[in-house]
Amino acid sequence: MSSDRPASRGILLALCLTMVLAGCREEDGTAATPELRPVRTVVVAESFAGESFTLSGTVESQIEVDLAFRIGGRLVERLVNVGDTIAPGQIIARLDPADEENALRGAEAAQIAAAAQLSEARSTYERQRQLFERDFLSQAGLERAEQQFTSAQSAFDSAEAQVGIARRRLADTVLTADAPGVVTAVGAEAGEVVTAGRRIAQLARDEGKDAVFDVPAAVVAVSPPDPEVVVTLALNPGITALGRIREVAPRADASTGTIRVRVGLIDPPDEMRLGSTVNGRVHIGGSGGIELPASALTTMDGAPAVWVVDPDSRTVSLRPVEVARFTPAAVGIDGGVAVGERVVTAGVQALRPGQEVRLLGEGS
Structure with a gap:
């Protein structure tokens, strides 16, 4: 009898401990709250592939022109410098006009002489024609007078053309701008002898x-x-x-x-x-689409998927997606998520559907 009492006491003590532990477990189970899983997320935004x-x-x-003289000569004056703003018709430079002025005077003198000869030949022709009409002059005499008149007319026309050339060459001793712009470079200084076509100034037009x-x-x-x-x-x-x-x-x-x-x-x-x-x-090389960090991608029944966060309940759901392309740091998505939704990018392996999460970072 005495040997059975210690054994009975041990059994009773073990049963009491078991009941106490079981009660503690039940009490702890009703009082504990599920822990929020911390995750990092991004907001889906449209991006562009390519580089x-x-x-x-x-x-x-857009238009730069070299302003130059059409004739050669000695440059006596350049009136612009680099950086100057130029208006249409503004004088850029001048050549020594002495030779051209003398040439113009010579051409005008030759024109006056040709005009006098033309006037005399015209008068002679008119007289000879009147005599021919009265039968006082032969046909050959009239033709000679007409030929002299024609030659005098041609000489006058030539002299007139030479005057026009001389006047244009004199005008060409003054270089002007034909459009507004800014001087970007100069090519000659006063005192130099320049040839026709040599750049005097470069003009960047306001076009x-x-x-x-x-x-x-x-x-x-x-x-x-x-x-x-x-x-x-x-x-x-x-x-x-x-x-x-x-x-x-x-x-x-x-x-x-x-x-x-x-x-x-x-x-x-x-x-x-x-x-x-x-x-x-x-x-x-880009086209519109959606790109997500590569860490956001997981699998669902062997297919690509991502965890999407519900904005109201802060719970997650696994959603299949269509992957268009892979890069070392990102994946291109063709469908499955929409712009504005929040996708988990870190902690995807420890989530379960419907689990409430705590956002560690927000971005896009």
Whole structure:
């Protein structure tokens, strides 16, 4: 009897401990609340696939002309300098006009002499014609008078033409601008003897500005036909203008392998002065779509899927998606999610459908 009592006491003690532990477990189970799973998310936004290229270039005038004399001579005066703003008809430079003035006086004298000879020949012809009509002159005499009159008329016309040439050459000793613009370079100084066609000043006309870039041939090959180019001022990126490709050189530069591309600027700001350094950015090879971080992708029955967060309940649901393309850091999505929805990007492996989550970061 005495040996059975310690055994009975041990059994009773074990039963009591078991009941106490069971009660604690039940009490803990009713009082515990499910833990919110922390996750990181992004808001789905439309993006563009492809690649953006940025190149450096300069601002130039769409039309630059060299102003030059049509005749040669000694330059006596140049009235403009680099940076001057020119109005139409403004005088650029002058040549020494002495030779042209003398030539004009000689041509005018020859014209006066030819006019006198023409007048005399006309009078002679009229008299001979009247005599011929009265039968006092033979047919041969009338023809000689008519021939002399015709020769005098031709000599007068030639002299008149020489006067016109001499006057134009005298006018050509003064060089004027035919359009408004800005002087970008000069080519001769007063006192020099210049030949016909030598540049006296280079004028950038006020007819638009170009951003000029030397573009690698590989970029030109994959560029769309008419891309929109965003041009920013290098010293102040906040100053921007849009542009369209206006001209592409037909051949690459032999030394650099690049192709000269001129981008016409649309309403460029005044800060984009001629010669300014600019950066041009163009997006190549892209199409509209949705891109998500690669970490957002998981599987559902062996197919790609993502976890989507309900904005009201903050619970997650697994949704299949159609993947269009893969990159090392992102995936392109063709369907399954819409712009504005929130997708989990970190913690996707520890989620279950309907689980409530706590957002660690918000972004797009």
